Amino acid sequence: xxLDTTLxxxxxxxxxLKLPAAGLAPRSLAWLIDALIKYVTIFVVMIVLxxxxxxxxxxxxxxxxxxxxxxxxxxxxxxxxxxxxxxxLGLRVMNTNGTPVDWSGSLxxxxxxxxxxxxxxxxxxxMSVLLSKNFQRLGDLAAGTFVVHDPGKRPLPKPNxxxxxxxxxxxxxxxxxxxxxxxxxxxxxxxxRSEELAAILSPVFADLDAERLRGHASWLAGxxxxx
Amino acid sequence: MDLNNVTVEMRPRSEWEAVDFGAxxxxxxxxxxxxxxxxxxxxxxxxxxxxVIFTPYGTLALFLYWWFEPLADGPxxxxxxRRLFGEDADVRSALRATPRLLLRNLIFLLPPYRFHMARSTxxxxxxxxxxRGDARRARAKxxxxxxxxxxxxxxxxxxxxxxxxxxxxxxxxxxxxxxxxQDSLGMDWLNIPLQSSDRWAVLMSLCIFYVAQxxxxxxxxxxxxxxxxxxxxxxxxxxxxxxxxxxVQRRAAGVVAGLxxxxxxxxxxxxxxxxxxxxxxxxxxxxxxxxxxxYWNDDDARSAVNAALANDALRQYQETEVWKPINAKDDxxxxxxxxxxxxxxxxxxxxxxxxYLIEFGLWILLAALLCLIFVTRGRWLPYIGFxxxxxxxxxxxxxxxxxxxxxxxxxxxxxxxxxxxRANQTRDALSLLYRGSVFRAVAKYGVRLPESATExxxxxxxxxxxxSEQSDYFARVVKAWILCAYGFRNPDESTVLSMCTEWxxxxxxxx
Numbered sequence: 155x156x157l158d159t160t161l162x163x164x165x166x167x168x169x170x171l172k173l174p175a176a177g178l179a180p181r182s183l184a185w186l187i188d189a190l191i192k193y194v195t196i197f198v199v200m201i202v203l204x205x206x207x208x209x210x211x212x213x214x215x216x217x218x219x220x221x222x223x224x225x226x227x228x229x230x231x232x233x234x235x236x237x238x239x240x241x242x243l244g245l246r247v248m249n250t251n252g253t254p255v256d257w258s259g260s261l262x263x264x265x266x267x268x269x270x271x272x273x274x275x276x277x278x279x280x281m282s283v284l285l286s287k288n289f290q291r292l293g294d295l296a297a298g299t300f301v302v303h304d305p306g307k308r309p310l311p312k313p314n315x316x317x318x319x320x321x322x323x324x325x326x327x328x329x330x331x332x333x334x335x336x337x338x339x340x341x342x343x344x345x346x347r348s349e350e351l352a353a354i355l356s357p358v359f360a361d362l363d364a365e366r367l368r369g370h371a372s373w374l375a376g377x378x379x380x381x
Numbered sequence: 382m383d384l385n386n387v388t389v390e391m392r393p394r395s396e397w398e399a400v401d402f403g404a405x406x407x408x409x410x411x412x413x414x415x416x417x418x419x420x421x422x423x424x425x426x427x428x429x430x431x432x433v434i435f436t437p438y439g440t441l442a443l444f445l446y447w448w449f450e451p452l453a454d455g456p457x458x459x460x461x462x463r464r465l466f467g468e469d470a471d472v473r474s475a476l477r478a479t480p481r482l483l484l485r486n487l488i489f490l491l492p493p494y495r496f497h498m499a500r501s502t503x504x505x506x507x508x509x510x511x512x513r514g515d516a517r518r519a520r521a522k523x524x525x526x527x528x529x530x531x532x533x534x535x536x537x538x539x540x541x542x543x544x545x546x547x548x549x550x551x552x553x554x555x556x557x558x559x560x561x562x563q564d565s566l567g568m569d570w571l572n573i574p575l576q577s578s579d580r581w582a583v584l585m586s587l588c589i590f591y592v593a594q595x596x597x598x599x600x601x602x603x604x605x606x607x608x609x610x611x612x613x614x615x616x617x618x619x620x621x622x623x624x625x626x627x628x629v630q631r632r633a634a635g636v637v638a639g640l641x642x643x644x645x646x647x648x649x650x651x652x653x654x655x656x657x658x659x660x661x662x663x664x665x666x667x668x669x670x671x672x673x674x675x676y677w678n679d680d681d682a683r684s685a686v687n688a689a690l691a692n693d694a695l696r697q698y699q700e701t702e703v704w705k706p707i708n709a710k711d712d713x714x715x716x717x718x719x720x721x722x723x724x725x726x727x728x729x730x731x732x733x734x735x736x737y738l739i740e741f742g743l744w745i746l747l748a749a750l751l752c753l754i755f756v757t758r759g760r761w762l763p764y765i766g767f768x769x770x771x772x773x774x775x776x777x778x779x780x781x782x783x784x785x786x787x788x789x790x791x792x793x794x795x796x797x798x799x800x801x802x803r804a805n806q807t808r809d810a811l812s813l814l815y816r817g818s819v820f821r822a823v824a825k826y827g828v829r830l831p832e833s834a835t836e837x838x839x840x841x842x843x844x845x846x847x848x849s850e851q852s853d854y855f856a857r858v859v860k861a862w863i864l865c866a867y868g869f870r871n872p873d874e875s876t877v878l879s880m881c882t883e884w885x886x887x888x889x890x891x892x
Binding site for chain 2: 175182284343
């Protein structure tokens with residue numbers, strides 16, 4: 155079993171989902187951004203409301219309550235599991251079974267945040283993220299949630315425009331993936347490196363060079379086969 | 382560096398993912414990493430402690446410790462990188478290599494580099510690639526363009542987290558000070574990280590900072606290394622190299638296994654079958670290895686399944702603990718013994734009376750509620766659909782292309798189909814033929830279709846109701862449409878035109 159950071163979930167359809175768990179560095183930076191947003195907003199609101207005497211004071215307390223306890227919950231439930239800070243870092247909260255986080259999960263993980271904060275500056279949460287299996291803090295462990303990397307839509311790789319060359323050799327799916335991926339990424343590698351990679355396969359394929367391998371990749375990816 | 386033995390999943394990751402991946406590598410090899418960390422930093426700590434105790438320059442000791450603390454990064458990095466490629470980097474060899482690494486990384490103790498904002502990503506380039514001078518600088522530039530921003534992010538997070546843990550330890554100890562002493566002792570304690578310059582306070586600060594840093598420093602080194610490895614994986618396609626090497630290995634193994642089968646086959650054909658019943662299991666893995674899975678016969682498969690099911694990993698045993706009521710009679714005896722005096726008995730009697738009242742009171746309330754619901758039925762029955770005129774049932778037909786209505790279809794469907802076909806709009810023609818058939822079939826047989834019914838659902842519904850000849854015709858129409866719609870294959874012209882001429886026989890003339 156090779157080391158990886160993903161949480162693997164098998165669906166009944168036999169599909170394996172690999173969700174990359176997010177750890178201490180991106181999560182603490184996301185927290186920093188959220189804290190900035192939260193406290194700057196509270197500060198501005200308090201200044202404005204302080205002009206309204208006792209009513210303003212009361213409103214301030216209400217807003218403070220909502221901002222401190224529900225900022226994360228509301229964003230997580232209505233914004234696809236991501237507070238603005240998490241969105242900035244490409245993170246989102248999910249249940250450990252791969253479903254989107256719901257009210258109960260989000261409420262539990264954010265109520266237990268106050269245990270993570272103990273003894274005053276997130277020391278417990280920090281140690282929990284360092285030590286737990288899927289980088290979960292205590293609130294995550296209680297709610298059955300974790301934070302995943304979700305960088306959104308990635309740009310598609312440049313299509314492989316090589317002339318397709320048929321490849322008549324039984325290959326496993328992973329091997330086909332590797333060859334197709336070579337075709338897509340060959341343009342980003344330098345010439346020597348792509349020749350070197352192609353040379354690795356020379357015991358298996360007769361007279362192979364990088365250009366021909368790109369052709370095979372193009373064929374494996376499906377171009378050049380008539381309907 | 383031998384990519385054949387790589388012990389981690391190689392794939393191009395996003396940068397933050399790479400940071401977390403580095404942390405995961407550190408956690409796997411934590412035992413070795415922490416041994417080397419303590420081996421190097423404990424002497425440094427002791428030295429600093431000695432400076433605090435024996436000289437008047439207490440704050441200088443803090444500075445001294447902080448300045449030389451990157452010395453441990455090099456050996457940690459060495460262990461992580463060795464373990465990545467499956468080499469066994471034990472602590473002794475790491476210690477032996479330490480002086481050389483310290484010398485090489487001395488650059489990071491020079492004033493301009495000590496404040497390097499992305500030290501964790503700069504160090505692997507210097508240490509692992511073994512370049513010096515201009516070559517090192519040029520190489521670092523190539524990599525830094527890609528990862529130094531993230532390296533700075535890691536540094537930012539690292540410094541904040543060390544601070545958080547440092548204060549955290551202070552606060553935990555504060556919480557453990559008894560309340561009686563918290564006013565005097567507690568305030569002194571909390572002042573340590575803020576301003577105190579007493580000797581014992583500096584000592585405390587130093588030790589607690591060391592604890593906080595011990596938790597995070599290896600993680601910091603690992604995060605930078607993760608970024609570095611990921612950058613090289615992307616630039617040099619290491620993941621592809623690993624996959625290619627495995628392919629070559631598999632092919633080589635396949636050839637060997639194939640030869641083995643070729644040698645063993647004559648033996649297996651011996652009349653007493655002695656060898657075949659032995660431990661000759663090579664054919665199965667060989668078949669799998671050559672990429673041709675799927676030639677298992679039934680017996681092979683059954684025995685393999687049974688063997689797999691016999692495995693203990695598939696059985697689940699669970700031990701649960703439940704509360705069971707102990708003997709009820711004993712309970713009553715206990716109760717009467719304990720409530721011996723009369724006043725208590727009276728109280729229990731009153732309590733029982735109220736409990737009966739409440740118990741039956743709830744039943745009475747329920748009965749009253751049911752009566753109320755029954756009596757007021759005249760008011761609410763209409764709302765749930767009784768006693769109101771039933772809505773007219775209109776059979777809407779919604780296929781995936783949209784709703785099919787009488788207005789959307791031409792009066793003479795087969796004629797229009799034939800015209801479209803001749804005008805070379807074959808897709809439109811077959812679509813019209815299909816939609817028309819569904820529409821007429823629904824009208825004729827009263828078939829019910831769910832919204833957005835697929836072709837298969839329509840066919841099944843019509844086949845249920847229509848006689849064999851008609852359903853056969855309908856099946857041909859559906860098949861022609863499916864082939865055209867999803868397979869981009871057109872039927873022969875004669876087939877289509879014959880379907881057009883047959884149409885009136887099944888669905889009547891123009892409407």
